[in-house]
Amino acid sequence: MKVCGFSIIRNAVKYDYPVVAAIQSVLPLVDKFILLVGEGEDDTLALVNSISDKIEIHHSVWDDSLRKGGRVLAVETDKAFQLIPNEYDWVIYIQADEVLHEQDYNTIRNAMLQNVSRKDVDGLLLKYFHFYGSYDYVATSSNWYRNEIRIIKNNKKIFSFRDAQGFRKQPNEILKVVPIDATVYHYGWVKPPEKMQKKVYDFQKLWHDNDWISQKFKSNGAFDYSGIDSLSKFEGNHPMAIQGRIKEKTGFSNLTLPKRNFHSKK
Numbered sequence: 001m002k003v004c005g006f007s008i009i010r011n012a013v014k015y016d017y018p019v020v021a022a023i024q025s026v027l028p029l030v031d032k033f034i035l036l037v038g039e040g041e042d043d044t045l046a047l048v049n050s051i052s053d054k055i056e057i058h059h060s061v062w063d064d065s066l067r068k069g070g071r072v073l074a075v076e077t078d079k080a081f082q083l084i085p086n087e088y089d090w091v092i093y094i095q096a097d098e099v100l101h102e103q104d105y106n107t108i109r110n111a112m113l114q115n116v117s118r119k120d121v122d123g124l125l126l127k128y129f130h131f132y133g134s135y136d137y138v139a140t141s142s143n144w145y146r147n148e149i150r151i152i153k154n155n156k157k158i159f160s161f162r163d164a165q166g167f168r169k170q171p172n173e174i175l176k177v178v179p180i181d182a183t184v185y186h187y188g189w190v191k192p193p194e195k196m197q198k199k200v201y202d203f204q205k206l207w208h209d210n211d212w213i214s215q216k217f218k219s220n221g222a223f224d225y226s227g228i229d230s231l232s233k234f235e236g237n238h239p240m241a242i243q244g245r246i247k248e249k250t251g252f253s254n255l256t257l258p259k260r261n262f263h264s265k266k
Contacts, residue, residue, distance in 0.1 A: 001116050004088040004154070005030040008076045008164075009096045010038030010062060012047055015199045016191050016251055018242060019044075019096040020051060025241040026094050027052055029108060036080035038062045058083055070163030070206045077160035088154045089116050095164070097188035098150075101239040104182035111180045112151065122158065122175035123167065124151035127183045131190050133225040135238060135246050139189070141230040149177055150184060163206070185239055190251045193222035 005026040012019045023033060033055045037045055039062070048057065060079055066072040077093070084091055090112045094100065100108075108124070115121045125147050130139040149166045152158050158175065161168045167175055191199065200223060204213045238246055245251055 001090065001113060002088045003030045003090045003092060003112065004084045005033040005092045005094065006035070006080045006084060007033075007094050007096060008036045008038065008060075008073075008080050009044060009048065011040040011042050012044040012096060013042035014040070015202075016195045017096040018099065018187055018245055018251065019048060021099050021239070021241040021245060022094050022096050023048070023051055023055065025100040025102075025239055026092050027054055028102070028105060029100075030054065030092060031088070032056060034058065034080055034083050036060050036076060036083070038076065056083075064205065067205075067207055067209070072206055073164040074160035074162060077164040081158070081160070082156065084154060086154065090151060091154050092151050093167075094150065094184075095188075097186060099185045099187065099239045099242050101183060101185060102241075107180055107182045108151070111178060111182075115178055120176055121178055122153055122155065122169060123149045123177045124182075125177040125179040126150050127181070128186055129183055129234070129236075130186045130188075131234070132228055132231060133189065134252055135187075135190060135242075136234055137231045138234050139228060139230065140232045141228075143229070147179065148184070149175060185242065187242065187251065191223075192251065193225065194220070195251075196223035196225075197221055 007023065009017065009019050023035065027033060035048060035055055036058050037048065038060050048055070060076060062072050062076060064072060066075060081091065111124050127147055128145060130144045131137065132139045152167055152175070157170045158167050159170060169175055197218065197220065201213065201217045201219045204217060
């Protein structure tokens, strides 16, 4: 069984993405990792260039006119997927703000081994922790997706769905997946308020035109984290790959929320 990882990234430094941790968390599970780096405005290439000799870096130019439903994210994901050679059986997709936990490696490996020859299985469904505002709290309302496909067969009929949230199979079939007891740790909403505000504003450009954005969002200032509706205190342990950022408080926000938003739940 051969496994390849892949991801896309652009402006990782500018938007404070934990992309190094994301990639490092996948490397023990794969024989090779394909990274598609979009042309950007910072030193992303230097950041990712020396992570590991397992990584094969390719370059891309994003078509930012593909705004309908954040389509450009799916297009870039599909580009990266198509770069994976046919010799690989499984493919692990990780987004630049997602990290796998080493405690789940055996579960993931065993699930891939058990299902590699099954024609009725297209992928594996993983659970999620969505961290919000700091490394200490997770969002718990139904607005946050609880599961998503991050491991798929190397079948080029599979394509990235919507804004690269998940996958479908041509022409538009829902994948046949096996849910496994492994979790993706999502840190996309753990940033200093100023960087979070900038990211939220700029990323609206992947969905909307500038006039609409200027009416709805501020381009600078501090992001207001208090709009969250439901949080739980995180009582577990974070993946080793993200521990350095946590120790340095990289991406940390001093979260101040009304007590009604907190729930005691492991």
